[in-house]
Amino acid sequence: MLTDPPDVDEIEVSVFGPSFGEGILVKLGPTQWIAVDSCNNAVTARSKPLEYLQQIKVNVEKDLVAVVATHWHRDHIGGISDLVSAAKAADFFCPLSFKTKEFMTFAELFGPGKGNPILQRSSEYLRTLQILRNRNKCPLFVGPDRLLVNISGATAHSLSPNDALITQFLAGISGDLCRIKQDDAAVNVDRGDPNHTAIAILVGFEDCQILLGADLEEQHSFGWSTIMATSKVTRSGIQLFKIPHHGSSNAHHQPLWDHDIPKDCLVVLTPFSSGTNPPPTRVDVDRILAHSTHAYSAARARSTSAPKLGGGVEKHLEAEGIKNRAQREPKMGHVRFRRKRASGSTWSVERFDNAVLLKDIHT
Ligand SMILES: [Zn+2]
Numbered sequence: 238m239l240t241d242p243p244d245v246d247e248i249e250v251s252v253f254g255p256s257f258g259e260g261i262l263v264k265l266g267p268t269q270w271i272a273v274d275s276c277n278n279a280v281t282a283r284s285k286p287l288e289y290l291q292q293i294k295v296n297v298e299k300d301l302v303a304v305v306a307t308h309w310h311r312d313h314i315g316g317i318s319d320l321v322s323a324a325k326a327a328d329f330f331c332p333l334s335f336k337t338k339e340f341m342t343f344a345e346l347f348g349p350g351k352g353n354p355i356l357q358r359s360s361e362y363l364r365t366l367q368i369l370r371n372r373n374k375c376p377l378f379v380g381p382d383r384l385l386v387n388i389s390g391a392t393a394h395s396l397s398p399n400d401a402l403i404t405q406f407l408a409g410i411s412g413d414l415c416r417i418k419q420d421d422a423a424v425n426v427d428r429g430d431p432n433h434t435a436i437a438i439l440v441g442f443e444d445c446q447i448l449l450g451a452d453l454e455e456q457h458s459f460g461w462s463t464i465m466a467t468s469k470v471t472r473s474g475i476q477l478f479k480i481p482h483h484g485s486s487n488a489h490h491q492p493l494w495d496h497d498i499p500k501d502c503l504v505v506l507t508p509f510s511s512g513t514n515p516p517p518t519r520v521d522v523d524r525i526l527a528h529s530t531h532a533y534s535a536a537r538a539r540s541t542s543a544p545k546l547g548g549g550v551e552k553h554l555e556a557e558g559i560k561n562r563a564q565r566e567p568k569m570g571h572v573r574f575r576r577k578r579a580s581g582s583t584w585s586v587e588r589f590d591n592a593v594l595l596k597d598i599h600t
Contacts, residue, residue, distance in 0.1 A: 242293040244294040250574040252506030253285045254535025256566040257310040260286040265390035271303040278314035284316025297323045303386050306331040307451035308431040318364035332398045333378035334406050334434040346370050382470050392441045393555050394470045398434035399459040429479045444580040446474050450481030454488045461490035484517030494528050504529045508538040510566040531593035536570040
């Protein structure tokens with residue numbers, strides 16, 4: 238049953254996907270969890286990973302020990318401020334890269350300035366930073382090969398973003414800032430695509446590892462080939478892989494699959510549910526299935542109609558910029574992987590709601 242909690246000696250990875258977004262939970266210790274991104278349950282307008290933790294009676298306040306925003310794209314941060322708000326003991330990790338308004342918001346909240354008119358008035362980003370500031374905490378910025386969490390020998394390392402790319406971003410922003418006037422909202426300090434500085438995470442246990450690919454794409458100066466060429470964190474024994482960027486070809490790096498992802502590795506993705514021909518396309522699915530015998534998707538790609546939302550939920554979604562999404566996006570699903578931590582244990586896989594085998598994603 239969905240509400241059955243894992244045993245204390247079990248590892249769990251839960252992947253939640255559309256209606257719109259991606260959220261992942263990993264149980265690292267006897268009771269401790271980390272959250273990697275968040276997506277809203279379109280029906281309740283609440284963080285789906287948070288709802289699930291509460292359903293299985295996790296003490297979120299104490300035992301959700303880290304929340305990671307892999308990047309600030311909307312499909313990865315739905316309800317993340319709810320998660321951070323509930324996780325009072327958690328560290329919060331994110332990449333040191335911003336879009337214009339995010340940068341100004343950050344400067345406003347954590348700097349000595351007099352207030353900036355470009356401040357984002359309402360966003361997951363602003364709410365998250367406000368919660369941290371009220372706790373006298375700050376975001377923890379990460380990069381390659383950084384240890385984020387270590388609980389009884391279970392570790393989570395970030396493998397990206399690449400320091401050279403962050404350096405480039407900071408150098409660019411400092412040049413742009415010289416031109417910014419207090420009332421000038423038009424100056425553009427956007428530097429590249431947030432996917433390029435997304436945080437890929439390697440979770441390690443005694444005899445198995447889990448690779449969470451975020452939306453990190455493959456580019457020579459910052460992507461998967463750079464991780465393979467420079468990372469000193471051992472990637473052997475990967476048994477579960479969250480495929481990057483919704484299975485898109487721009488995040489595919491064949492040497493990673495050839496060297497690090499065994500044929501019998503469990504692989505899972507969340508489909509993107511916006512735009513024309515969103516990933517994974519049929520070509521993407523065929524490419525993944527040519528390599529993987531155990532492939533899952535947190536949701537079908539096809540949209541399904543949903544009933545009109547009542548109780549002010551639509552208004553709330555509209556305020557979040559996600560109005561009517563439940564009407565035209567695939568319903569949410571959940572793939573749950575569990576195994577005993579003891580060496581040689583095997584995984585059980587459960588699919589809930591709209592989750593499917595990857596081969597059936599377009600049915
Ligand atoms: Zn995404």
